[in-house]
Amino acid sequence: MDNTIRLPENVLAFARLELQKIADELEGIKVVVLATEDGFDIVSAVRDGSDPSRIAAMASSISAISTVVSEEANLGDSKNVIINTVSGFAVMQSIIRNDARLVLNAIANEKAVLAHVIYRTSHFANSLLTL
Amino acid sequence: MKQIKFIFTGPPGAGKTTAIATISEFPPVSTDVFSTDSLSKLKDTTTVAMDFGQITLENGQKIGLYGTPGQRRFKFMWDILIQGGLGLIVLIDNRRPEPFKDLAMYLDNFSEFIEKTDAVIGITCIDIKDTPTLDDYQDFLKERGQIYPSFAIDARNKDDVLFLLNTLLTCLETS
Numbered sequence: 001m002d003n004t005i006r007l008p009e010n011v012l013a014f015a016r017l018e019l020q021k022i023a024d025e026l027e028g029i030k031v032v033v034l035a036t037e038d039g040f041d042i043v044s045a046v047r048d049g050s051d052p053s054r055i056a057a058m059a060s061s062i063s064a065i066s067t068v069v070s071e072e073a074n075l076g077d078s079k080n081v082i083i084n085t086v087s088g089f090a091v092m093q094s095i096i097r098n099d100a101r102l103v104l105n106a107i108a109n110e111k112a113v114l115a116h117v118i119y120r121t122s123h124f125a126n127s128l129l130t131l
Numbered sequence: 132m133k134q135i136k137f138i139f140t141g142p143p144g145a146g147k148t149t150a151i152a153t154i155s156e157f158p159p160v161s162t163d164v165f166s167t168d169s170l171s172k173l174k175d176t177t178t179v180a181m182d183f184g185q186i187t188l189e190n191g192q193k194i195g196l197y198g199t200p201g202q203r204r205f206k207f208m209w210d211i212l213i214q215g216g217l218g219l220i221v222l223i224d225n226r227r228p229e230p231f232k233d234l235a236m237y238l239d240n241f242s243e244f245i246e247k248t249d250a251v252i253g254i255t256c257i258d259i260k261d262t263p264t265l266d267d268y269q270d271f272l273k274e275r276g277q278i279y280p281s282f283a284i285d286a287r288n289k290d291d292v293l294f295l296l297n298t299l300l301t302c303l304e305t306s
Contacts, residue, residue: 005167037164038177039204057204061180064162101165 005036005100011131012043018127019045022120028088028112035059037101050107059092059105066092080121082114089114093121095128102128136195136215137299139182140241141222142233143201144174146255146286148182150222151196154292155184159196168202179205181212186296194296209240218299219250221279222286223268225257231271238277245279249302252281253295 007015019032023045031050034043039060044052062081070078083090088109095102106121108114139147143166151159162180182198197212199205213219221237223230234252238245254268263271268281280298284291 036167038167038179039202040167053204054207057179057202058207060164061162061200061205061208064164064180068160068162100167 005040005042007042007100008131011128014131015043015124015128018124019043022106022124023047026108026112026116026120028108028110029117030088030107030109031055031105032107033059033105034095035103035105037063037103042102055105055107056103059090059103063092063094063103080118082118084114086110088112089117091117091121093125095125097129134193134195135217135300136197137218137220137296138212138216138244139196139198139220139222140209140237141201142224142227142237143177144227145201145222145224146253146284147198147201147222148178150220150253150284150286150292150295151182151184151198153287153289154186154296155196156186157184159184177201180208203236203240206240213241213244216244216248218248218303219245220295220299221250221252222284223252223254225254225263226260230254230263231268234268234271235275238275249299249306250279251295251299251302252279253284253286253291254281255284255286257283258285 015034022032023029030048031046033041033052033055035041035056039057041052041056066078066081079094081092091106093104095104104121104125106117108117139150141147160183163176163178166175166177178198178200184196185193187193199209199212219241223234227233265283272279
């Protein structure tokens with residue numbers, strides 16, 4: 001099954017460039033994937049052989065569960081989810097554009113600095129909203 | 132009394148979310164999002180993590196109702212959701228191009244779980260597309276050596292969904 005989302009070419013070009021920059025410039029990044037809310041990968045930068053399609057599907061499920069938890073607790077819209085582990089972390093950032101509902105996923109090992117990754121993914125998300 | 136956990140699975144659009152919502156005693160937890168794949172021709176949303184509802188039987192027995200995402204790319208959720216489960220309800224949409232292939236895929240992927248527990252099969256939309264027939268499904272299952280109860284149901288009909296649940300409970304009690 002293919003996804004039918006067609007982001008504007010300038011958005012895709014920006015996403016390709018920026019995700020590669022995040023992967024190249026931040027130490028410890030394993031993979032960065034921009035995916036649809038329903039779990040299809042659109043653009044990715046992979047440094048460790050991860051399968052972007054699997055990461056896209058998992059991020060979709062986790063983001064959906066975080067939305068349910070946010071609603072149940074009356075916490076407003078879920079902005080991001082962070083899974084902090086003994087050997088790294090995963091950050092899932094929601095990006096709600098007028099033409100698409102997306103999730104940005106960044107997975108990093110213990111060499112990465114969480115704050116740096118959150119800053120870059122949030123910055124990317126905000127930029128994507130203005131294009 | 133220990134709570135029973137049943138899992139609803141089947142292809143996208145077969146009626147899993149609807150079936151759980153039809154019988155749950157509280158508004159079900161739903162993780163539906165806008166669908167962007169070819170499924171969106173049939174329905175706007177799709178489940179990406181799970182559905183959760185609950186029903187309490189007359190004897191006080193609570194049954195947790197868990198729905199899986201339909202697409203195989205969410206198989207990791209299938210493996211999570213079956214943990215602690217006591218039975219599987221497979222819903223098959225008769226309108227889809229290859230419903231036997233759909234059924235085989237779910238029976239294969241949940242085979243270890245079904246071997247330890249039990250399963251029932253609900254065929255939806257057989258009123259809209261009448262082939263394959265219920266007999267065809269039973270023949271197909273027989274050929275595979277898998278004798279599971281199979282019925283035509285409407286996921287919006289409470290009696291139909293409860294009938295599936297009761298059948299599964301009976302299978303578990305007698306196995």
